[in-house]
Amino acid sequence: DTGVSQDPRHKITKRGQNVTFRCDPISEHNRLYWYRQTLGQGPEFLTYFQNEAQLEKSRLLSDRFSAERPKGSFSTLEIQRTEQGDSAMYLCASSLIINYGYTFGSGTRLTVV
Amino acid sequence: ELKVEQNPLFLSMQEGKNYTIYCNYSTTSDRLYWYRQDPGKSLESLFVLLSNGAVKQEGRLMASLDTKARLSTLHITAAVHDLSATYFCAVMGDDKIIFGKGTRLHILP
Numbered sequence A: 001d002t003g004v005s006q007d008p009r010h011k012i013t014k015r016g017q018n019v020t021f022r023c024d025p026i027s028e029h030n031r032l033y034w035y036r037q038t039l040g041q042g043p044e045f046l047t048y049f050q051n052e053a054q055l056e057k058s059r060l061l062s063d064r065f066s067a068e069r070p071k072g073s074f075s076t077l078e079i080q081r082t083e084q085g086d087s088a089m090y091l092c093a094s095s096l097i098i099n100y101g102y103t104f105g106s107g108t109r110l111t112v113v
Numbered sequence B: 001e002l003k004v005e006q007n008p009l010f011l012s013m014q015e016g017k018n019y020t021i022y023c024n025y026s027t028t029s030d031r032l033y034w035y036r037q038d039p040g041k042s043l044e045s046l047f048v049l050l051s052n053g054a055v056k057q058e059g060r061l062m063a064s065l066d067t068k069a070r071l072s073t074l075h076i077t078a079a080v081h082d083l084s085a086t087y088f089c090a091v092m093g094d095d096k097i098i099f100g101k102g103t104r105l106h107i108l109p
Helices: none
Strands: A005-007 A010-013 A019-026 A031-037 A044-050 A052-059 A065-068 A075-079 A088-095 A108-113 B005-006 B009-016 B019-025 B030-035 B042-049 B053-060 B061-065 B071-076 B086-095 B095-100 B103-108
Touching: A010 A019, A019 A088, A019 A108, A031 A075, A031 B095, A044 A065, A044 B071, A044 B095, A075 A088, B005 B009, B005 B086, B009 B019, B019 B053, B019 B086, B042 B053, B042 B061, B071 B086
Parallel strands: A010 A108, B009 B103
Antiparallel strands: A005 A019, A019 A075, A031 A044, A031 A088, A044 A052, A065 A075, A088 A108, B005 B019, B019 B071, B030 B042, B030 B086, B053 B061, B061 B071, B086 B095, B086 B103
16 A cells, blocks of 8 residues: 555646646545645645546536546546646545545646746 | 634744644534645645544644534644644535645744
8 A cells, every 4th residue: 555646746837738647546445536725725625536436526627627537546637728727736635434534645736837 | 515714824833832723614514634734745634533522632732523513623732843734624524525724833943
């Protein structure tokens, strides 16, 4: 068990480009969550999966954002036509028994220039 | 919609002092979590509180939950510099965890 892994750790992209982030949850965890955190704020919920099914998407998640979890294992979060306001830390978390909270990955820091 | 409010948002305190961070939330829940975040790092789970009256302690930190008041507290005893970090309260609502804005704690040597 190596914890929740996120890749890349840092991404700098030009406005208008597409970016994709990957998250590998703890292997036996069936739930996977994506959050976004901006400087000085708490993490904001974006979306979550139970196995391969995407069960909820926040209204924060515009149509430029899409997330997948094929086969219920790793997940990807894609942002199309990035904007400067997308600059943030994107956090992935996973859980098996939701009562006990989440295990977070190290995050992907996105900077849009 | 579940809202989680922490206060204070910033706290500067001297080593050796005691202090309490408060977390209020807006709708009924009996599952509350405290996380720690160091600058540039991810979130580390500190406490999981799953029932009214729950109290958990780890070292100089103690967390409690009053579900009737919709209030949790994180008490710091005899603070040390290593506890400097941002502390987040988070509450389970509608199958996902909602976070407060965090309390940035700075402990002066």
